[in-house]
Amino acid sequence: MKKTVLTIDDSRTMRDMLLMALEDAGYTVIQAVDGIDGLETLAAQGADVVITDINMPRMDGFGFIEGMRADPNHRTTPCLVLTTESDAEKKARARAAGATGWIVKPFDPVKLVDAVRRVAA
Amino acid sequence: MDAFEAIKATFFQECDELLAELESKLMLLEQGQTDLETINAVFRAVHSVKGGAGAFGLEALVRFAHVFETLMDELRAGRKPCDTVTIKTLLRASDVLADHIQAAQGLAPPVDEERSAGLVHELELLTHGGEAPPVVEEDEDDFGFVPMAFDVPLDEPLPSLGEPEAVAPEAQTGWRILFKPHGRMYGSANEAGLLLRELGRLGPITVSVDDSALPTLDVLVAEDGYLTWTIDLTAAIEEKVVREVFDFVEADCDLTISPLGGGAEPVLAFEDEPPAVLPASDELDIAALLAKAAGGAPAAEPAPVAVAPAPAPEPEPEPAPAAPAPAPAPAPVAAAPAPVAPIPPAQVAAPVAPAPVTIRVDLDRVDRLINVVGELVIQQAMLSQRVLESGLARSSGIALGLEDLELLTREIQDSVMAIRAQPVKSVFQRMPRLVREVADMVSKQVRLVTAGEDTEVDKTVVERLAEPITHMLRNAIDHGLETPDERVAAGKTAEGTVRLAALHRSGRIVIEISDDGRGINRERVKKIAIDKGLVAPDAALTDEQIDNLIFLPGFSTAAVVSDISGRGVGMDVVKRSIQALGGRISISSVPGKGSTFTLSLPLTLAVLDGMVVSAADQILIAPLPAIVESLTPQEGDLHYVGGVDPVIRFRDRFLPLIDVAMTMGFRDTPVVPSEGVAVVVETEGGQQAALLFDAIQGQRQVVIKSLETNYQQVEGIAAATILGDGRVALILDVDVLVTDMRRRSSRPDFKLAS
Incomplete structure (x- = not known):
């Protein structure tokens, strides 16, 4: 069965890039533009894996992850965070918020798909 | 790609x-x-x-x-x-x-x-710089987030940079991985099973689990980590690659990776029980794993009870989730980092602007649609006319149906035009930068105030507005505003204000560019115009006429050609580009107080509400927005200036009466005014005149077809349209007719008279 990935990013460019990479890899992609939209989309449509940006208007990635983890239905849904840097401290912060893993921007489509596969049950 | x-x-x-x-x-x-x-x-x-x-x-x-x-x-x-x-x-x-x-x-x-x-x-x-500490970790706050209490285990060995070189990949036949997940790991939706699956992708693995740390059921916390996994990976790969598998969970587990065979002994040694060895497979059977794990742990007393109901799809592989622990769990769900933490209030309180749902469409497609809708409007008008001509009663079903069709057509047209409508914001937003740059170049202090950025207008109009506005803003700063010193001396603030505003006015969009500068120096303007031979030295000009001299080709007031203005592009070019859009430009200026340029443009270049009139067998369209009133001239209201130029009394004023058929050259003899219809029109500049036609036929929305594209420019004619009966009708350019043509048409008359 095709797995569904929810991508949350306020940048259309980034959403398009994620869409291209993930659809090429055979995933179904649904999109949201910020944290609030992301929570609504997740609640309405569900997802097997979530990829979220951090800096977004209305609600940022951290708000989203916390909101998502507070929902019993999505406590164990893997959530990857898009970050621009890869230092340990930021990874720790992402994790503290409940992120399953991270993808460093700019991402390579192969690595992205790899990361999704790694966390997808 | x-x-x-x-x-x-x-x-x-x-x-x-x-x-x-x-x-x-x-x-x-x-x-x-x-x-x-x-x-x-x-x-x-x-x-x-x-x-x-x-x-x-x-x-x-x-x-x-x-x-x-x-x-x-x-x-x-x-x-x-x-x-x-x-x-x-x-x-x-x-x-x-x-x-x-x-x-x-x-x-x-x-x-x-x-x-x-x-x-x-x-x-x-x-x-x-400044007083703050000079060393700031650059991207420290990339997440803009205060971290929650969270201890990163520092005792685990981090791969040192030299390691990959030190261990030659060829020398290694494999790795022994000791992996003890912490409870936290599950809180972030990571799973031991998936990590094992990943390792399995790197090469053949042998997995064993040590469950000796499993507590008795009554104190077991379902989401804590009790198991230690030992994985023997037989693959000649670098340690780095193995470590990457644990990238996401490194801080949430104890991890030791040592070369297989002859490597250091695992730090977490097993105690008395030999580990249960499992055959590795790509898809780990977790239930089986659990069963074996529990089975091989005789120390855990309630093991049989715990194992029995272990469901395969349970995401957490190792805890036995079934039997509810009778004793209160001492560390309730410490694993998940604040899973029920409320969303930070700051995030929620942020103004929630609903993101408008939009689609992006090729402009070409929209234009094609607009064109077709234009044809539809024409066709509908033709049909109406045919039906009317066929003598059907107005109350007949067909006529009523046609009326509905007309309403629908109009609605479609409005909706289609709305697709092309865009706020002028896109143009206005480019201006602050321009103002800054120009102000810097001429060393003036300028504040730009914009208003009405959301005013919508046809996309084509928006695009072509940028250049004239740019030019006029440059002029306003370069010529209009004084230097800070001059301003202060004149009792003004050192900082000059330039205002750029857009608004809708009677079916047109009006753009105003005003400054609070010195205003137009009329004496100087007139002198330059005379010097350049643009006006006769003895011409008696009103203030308004002098102001308008700056729109004449070849006129430039800049005494010194500066970088900003004076690039050979004068106000005449601005005027022409505005006229090309069917717009007008006018100016008003108060010495010492500033000048205001007003551009008035049609909202769209595609449709127009017009009055259908006839003049010497020609059907013409007079744009409705320009029309003030129509009346039948009475003999008593008519007078002739110099015995030639007719004027008509209109509300206690005399307006020039322009015989359109004669001015346009449709016929040579003037019509008797009382036999025609006079339509009072007003130009953008506020000038009024009466146009004399033979008859008024009705009012209609017409689709504008460019005459220039299809034929050539004709003076006094703005564009053309196709009428319901398929005839081409010309759309009058009222401003040109009133201001320019009248003067010219009266000239031959003068000759005849003299």
Whole structure:
């Protein structure tokens, strides 16, 4: 069965890039533009894996992850965070918020798909 | 890579939007609205540009955006004040950022290295300089988030840089991995089973689990980690590759990786029980695993009970979730990091602007649709006319149906035109930068005030507005405003104000550009016009006429040709480009107080409400917005100036009466005014006149067809249209008719008379 990935990013460019990479890899992609939209989309449509940006208007990635983890239905849904840097401290912060893993921007489509596969049950 | 190029195009489109957002937010900052939300918005815009640029390897852009972003980060963290100096620098930085984007697009040459480096330096100075500690971890606050209490185990060995070299990959036949997940790991939706699956992809693995730490059921916490996994991976790969599998969970587990055979002994040694060895497979059977794990742990007393119901799909592989522990769990769900933590209030309180749902459509498609709808309107009008001619009763079903059809057609047309309508914002937003640059160049202090940015107008009009507005703003700053010293001497503030406003007025869009400068020096204008032979030295000109001299071709007031204006493009060019859009330009000026240029443009270039009139067998359309009133001339109201030029009394004023058929050359003898119909029209400049036609036939919305494109420009005619009966009708250019043609038409008469 095709797995569904929810991508949350306020940048259309980034959403398009994620869409291209993930659809090429055979995933179904649904999109949201910020944290609030992301929570609504997740609640309405569900997802097997979530990829979220951090800096977004209305609600940022951290708000989203916390909101998502507070929902019993999505406590164990893997959530990857898009970050621009890869230092340990930021990874720790992402994790503290409940992120399953991270993808460093700019991402390579192969690595992205790899990361999704790694966390997808 | 077509898709890639398409995304790149999207990126640049998005950049334009981000730049616009950046500009408008910086303007808010400049106006003193330095709240966190605004600063954050600026940060996000720059951040997004950087993110996308990174994806496309636009190095120069990334570098510049990074420095910009870093300063924004300091500002939003409150570590640096968002003061005037900073905002000015940010504004200039946004200009350079825009240049970098242009350059990255290949639309402009690479950004002047010196200019870019200069601003980078300024930004860095603001970021690191001042009283704050000079060493600030650049991207420390990338997440803008206060971390929750969270201890990162530091005891685990981190791979040192030299390690991969030290261990030659060929020498290794495999790795022994000791992996003890902490409870936290499950809180972030990571799973031991998936990690094992990943390892399985690297090569054949043998997995064993040590469950000796499993407590008795009554104290077992379902989401804590009790198991230690030992994985023997037989693959000649680098340690780094193995470690990467645990990348996400490294801080949430104890991990030891040692070379297989002859390597160091595992740190976490097993106690008495030999580990249960499991055959590795790609898909780990967790239930089986659990069963074996529990079975091989005789120390755990309630093991049989715990094992029995272990369901396969349970996401947590190792805890036996069934039997509810009778004793209260001592560490309730310590694993998940605040899973029920409320969403930070700051995030929720942020103004929630519903994101409008939009689609992007090729302009070509819209234009094709508009064209077809135009044809539909014409066809509908033709049909109506045919039905009318066939003598069907107005109350007949067909006639009524046609009426509904007409309403629908009109609605379709309005809706289609609305697709093309765009706020003038896109043009207005480019202006603050221009104003800054021009002001810098001429050393004047200028404040730009804009109003009515949301006023919508046809896309074509919006696009072609940029150049005239640019030109007039330059003029306003260069010629209109005084230098700060002069202003202060004149009792004004040192900073001049230029106002750019858009508004709707009677079916047209009006753009006003006003300054509070010195106003037009009429004496000087007149002198220049006389010197250049544009007017006769003895011409008696009203103030208004003098002001309008600046629109004459070949007129330039700049005594010294400056960098800004005086590039050979004069106001006459502005006037022409506005006229080409079916617009007018007018000026009003008060010496010492300033000048106002007013542009008036049609909202759309596609349809027009018009009065259908006839003149000497020709059907003409008079634009409805220009019409004030229509009347039948009475003999008593008519007078002839000099015995030739007729004027008509209209509300206690005399208006010139223009015989349209004669002016346009449709016939040579004037019609007797009382036998025709006079239509009082008003030009954009407020000038009134009466146009004399043979008859009025009705009022109708017409689809504008360019005469220039299909034929050639005809003076006095703005465009053409196709009527219901298929005939071509000309649309009158009322302003030209009233101001220019009248003068000319009366000239031959003079000759005849004299």
